[in-house]
Amino acid sequence: MIRAILLISCPDQKGITAAVTDFVFRHGGNILHAAQHTDAQAGVFFMRIEWDMSGFTVPREGIEGAFQPLALRFRMNWRLHFSDEKTRVAVFVSRHMHCLLDLMSRYQAGQLPNCEISLIVSNHAEVEPFARQWGIEFLHTPVTPEIKVQAEGRQLAGLSAKGVGLVVLARYHQILSGEFIMHFNDRIINIHHSFLPAFVGGNPYAQAYEKGVKIIGATSHYVIADLDQGPIIEQDTVRIDHRHSVQDLIDEGQDLERRVLYRAVRWHLEHKILCYGNKTVILE
Amino acid sequence: MIRAILLISCPDQKGITAAVTDFVFRHGGNILHAAQHTDAQAGVFFMRIEWDMSGFTVPREGIEGAFQPLALRFRMNWRLHFSDEKTRVAVFVSRHMHCLLDLMSRYQAGQLPNCEISLIVSNHAEVEPFARQWGIEFLHTPVTPEIKVQAEGRQLAGLSAKGVGLVVLARYHQILSGEFIMHFNDRIINIHHSFLPAFVGGNPYAQAYEKGVKIIGATSHYVIADLDQGPIIEQDTVRIDHRHSVQDLIDEGQDLERRVLYRAVRWHLEHKILCYGNKTVILE
């Protein structure tokens, strides 16, 4: 079954849900999922609606045109996806490979069906044998301050050549330039190894140890020019205690990082995330 | 602001959401929350829709009539509530008073705004001073096999006199008769001190200790004639380990019982729960 997925945000007003569900209904679509949210404070309405394309009387390529009047009437921001499209993904990684290894183990287990992992990028050559083991193209881009511009140029060329639609920073310990980020607005997902906004920046586990917290966390977020400040997609926490050394926190935290990054990537690929302001709305 | 809350379940078919949201929209209602769910396997559709009554062109008492044609068309089961109605609640308790004490502390803190706790019922007289402390009527109904029928008769009379709409069994260690239950179908909430379906029946913490589980739980559910088998409303769990004695499990579990029962009561009072088959759908 091919499914259409429509994501909408617009100024809140009466009648939007009625109009959208009626649009699908009138053209013979069977609604499989419909979720909506209103941010009453900001006055913004969000909707995700998913329907079965079999029996839908508008052909795939005609839906945009058919929906346009309604979108104009409500001044909608909107995107249309189909369940048989696969997003091409590039994974950036430094020396800590646990998140990459985890994503690959899930990809191989069939838990990321909506994507094709097309490229692995690293400033460390030792990642290459792993990429080769999986049969995925590897791009080695050493980064030093002097050659950072060139390195990003090579990376962007690689992403473009592969038609990449989503960049995953799986513990990539380099700061991307604002220009790079602009090319992939709302399409770069990073994992930060703390419960943001606590412990921004380097060595968050050492910071957590110093502070004596009783719980540690991990945060996946879209990347914006401000370091560790982009819209949060997912967070999770785990209980620790005084017996944990910094190394223990690193070990425990790896488990969090793995699943917090995985969930963000999966939801993105399933078109469940809407960004606004500096926040996300996750509609299922 | 007075809000109307409409709960619907019906056979799944195209166009229900469109029809219902259009009904609210056409009469000038601003939708505050709308949640729906389809059980694809059972072919049943569920909806909860909440709207602002100010500006709604149909008066309160006319809504049922106005909605009737639509309900008939889709063969709906439906209920209509208003946010200014308060449900009268009776709490049944035996000797373990922690759940009662917790509910009362939340009631006094304003965390149960949609109800009036009107009656406390117990087979133990030592509960009375607590009821008096809060200024709530107390009904003492000792229960032995010989006088159980009379005891339930007195309880039903008390519930009827107070106009009780919800019975909460806050660790009430008596089994209610099928006849009693019939009077309050889907309106008796029980807390069971285990993660059902594990450890049905008596002494679940001792059972959990014997089994050596690493996590214990609590379950709130509607009461049906089958002991501990009614539709589950809410569950929660907490990690334990070998250091916990049975008494430690009882202590830890009290915390779970308190909040799992509270959430079920709160959701019921907010008209968020729909029952079907032997399950619940919680729509927010």
Added chain:
Amino acid sequence: MIRAILLISCPDQKGITAAVTDFVFRHGGNILHAAQHTDAQAGVFFMRIEWDMSGFTVPREGIEGAFQPLALRFRMNWRLHFSDEKTRVAVFVSRHMHCLLDLMSRYQAGQLPNCEISLIVSNHAEVEPFARQWGIEFLHTPVTPEIKVQAEGRQLAGLSAKGVGLVVLARYHQILSGEFIMHFNDRIINIHHSFLPAFVGGNPYAQAYEKGVKIIGATSHYVIADLDQGPIIEQDTVRIDHRHSVQDLIDEGQDLERRVLYRAVRWHLEHKILCYGNKTVILE
């Protein structure tokens, strides 16, 4: 059964555990619990040991003297408690009474057996009827910048008169002076309604809402002169999402605050907490 509880911290070195357990063993004590911890980085050793006093050959009042040589040899910081001593507790509260109501509901349910709640202090007169309902003395101390010194003087006098050993700030929205804190060093427990160190200061739920976090938390800690910076005792978190308004966060958070504060108070009363640096070690 009366139990002795010995809490120790000292520079780490070989033989401490052997010496302490031998001390208890030689005098006929049966060890019920023994927990230890070494902070390898700081080079500090911690121990909590609990034994049955029946059959112990040193009388209660003689233990300090008998233990002294060993304590000197290892340069120990140490405290000795007995299970039949009850700590007198004062609860400070402002207008938000949910934590107070929760503590009292647990106190009445027998979940705080090692204490006597002797005094309730508030800058708000509306707390008084609750105190009276429970039969607990109430001290009304309005606080404005001009009379803060006098107010604290009256509070300290009240605490002294009651022989209070632990001050619990159950959402008391006044900043205590350094002088006040000095009188109750490591004996004032505060509940902060965020996952510290995130969202220090006022309105943490509003801060969390603005930031778009997916999890909120609560933190109980000992109070030091630096606001919200004292040693963390306990934290807990709960998952939220975009559907939660600031008010929803406040509601959800109350549940966290209740149990995070309760656990800290309980552990303190059970003599399970050791402070060092700006951290805590919880030994069970």
Added chain:
Amino acid sequence: MIRAILLISCPDQKGITAAVTDFVFRHGGNILHAAQHTDAQAGVFFMRIEWDMSGFTVPREGIEGAFQPLALRFRMNWRLHFSDEKTRVAVFVSRHMHCLLDLMSRYQAGQLPNCEISLIVSNHAEVEPFARQWGIEFLHTPVTPEIKVQAEGRQLAGLSAKGVGLVVLARYHQILSGEFIMHFNDRIINIHHSFLPAFVGGNPYAQAYEKGVKIIGATSHYVIADLDQGPIIEQDTVRIDHRHSVQDLIDEGQDLERRVLYRAVRWHLEHKILCYGNKTVILE
């Protein structure tokens, strides 16, 4: 640094801790970790003690002899391990490979430093390319009722040839014979995809869906002859709701299974698990 790890269980009596810590201390050992537990009900004492071997005056091969008198005196069950010994592990798997893929991703990330994964066994030939990708020997043993005895014979021969000390059933959907299990008593770890004792046997996710539970779980346990009844090592749970289909439960559950199995394997390899009765004690 090489560490010695001593695991002890014996009838509870006074003086054990003192004697054991004194043994280590007298021979110049620096204790790194010491954890103990007494099951008061069963009258059994458990201890795990870990010390630095540098400076220990008894050579490695002499420790058993030196400790023997003490062990006899207290009638101890005991085992001695050293941190530089690597356990050889065999992983059994059927068609669902997510747990195997996860274990391998952690093994490659360095999260299982105390083992060598030496053999992968499956009744499904399609697992072979994965084993080959990792350079691990693969044993294909199709199982039908008629050839089950021979299949187990081939498996035992393979385990013996590789010197395997731990068998991990990573979703291996065959029931092992009592004879096979006897060869690896307390050395076979299974993952069951439910919160035991709920939903024993086949299709636990479908059972959970039918029951309408609000939380699902996973359980890792040692294998005994009784199906799904062995000593529980670790459990974890995740919240679900009415929106989850059986397939969603399977997807969510995979994440639980992965980490619940990983933790059990890791703790076993770190010699942190003691079995008694039908329970486990995990000492850190």
